[in-house]
Amino acid sequence: MVAFVPAALLFALFCVSVREDRRRFRNAVLLGLTFVTLSIALLYQVRHLPGALGGLIALAVFLVPSVGVVALACFLVANGVTMARKEGRSLGNLLSLLAGLAIFALLALTITAMGTGSTEIAGLTFMLIMIAVYVSFLFLCFLAYAFLYGRIKVRGDVDYVVMLGSGLIGGDRVPPLLASRLRKGMEIYEAQVARGRKVPLLLTSGGKGSDEKVAEARAMADWLIAEGVPAEHVRLEDRSRTTAENLVLSRKIMAGDDPDYRCVVVTNNFHAFRAAMMARKAGVNGQVLGSPTAAYFWPSATIREFVAVFVEHRAVNFAICGSLFALGVLITVLAS
Structure with a gap:
């Protein structure tokens, strides 16, 4: 049972952190570490199983991830092709394709290193695999916790429902x-x-882009009114240009009306967790809920959100990646 103590402690820290604020990225990391330590503890128990059964489990532990990596690479490449066909060939739309190709490239490099026996190639491969493992771990943490965060339900009364803008069609x-x-x-x-208690205001948030005829908030408000929402229940924040500005300027409007306001922020599901992190930073008193997104759009959009989170924490992430790079160089030099 001692093997399960680290997992139990990490899970306890995760629960405390979530209770303190659901909108922290450290919640995702603690959740990931909990699963890693729990998996190690379970694998440690395999030695107590009969030989054949233990061997099958050990084989599955190594075989399933290997097959899964290849399957994931194929899926990402296929999705990238779909995105390029339906949404255009911008960098953001090609992220899933690039991620799939990067996985295939790393697999090819690994096979080359094993086949040639080159110390230099082996060192480079080891370095890249370590960096890939670290980044993949963070991505899986982000993905798992974003899924859990997306299960949040609205409870109690809210004063505002804030809807974040995006680009308009035809301006x-x-x-x-x-x-x-x-x-x-x-x-x-x-x-x-x-x-039957309190009618919230719908706060549309989004300014006017250089290629737009009206502010996004205005177009959103008109859409809501056309759908039957009374005009007096709609309010506009029409100066923001980014998600951060959406949240900061919306908070000023809400806090100006009522310092004790409570709100819900709405964006798309792939964007909800990062928007929640930004809402926390902006001092917004409310959680973020996500709306459905087309399935083919979700992989590239989720990768884009993760990249943004990774860069936001660049001091720590780049330091760790740099250390792994240095370790790979050191191992290559020592093995030469």
């Missing part, structure tokens, strides 16, 4: 991605109205 029309957010906001609004 003045709401695209499907943004319409998904607005529908989610309306669902929350209608559920609050049905409670």
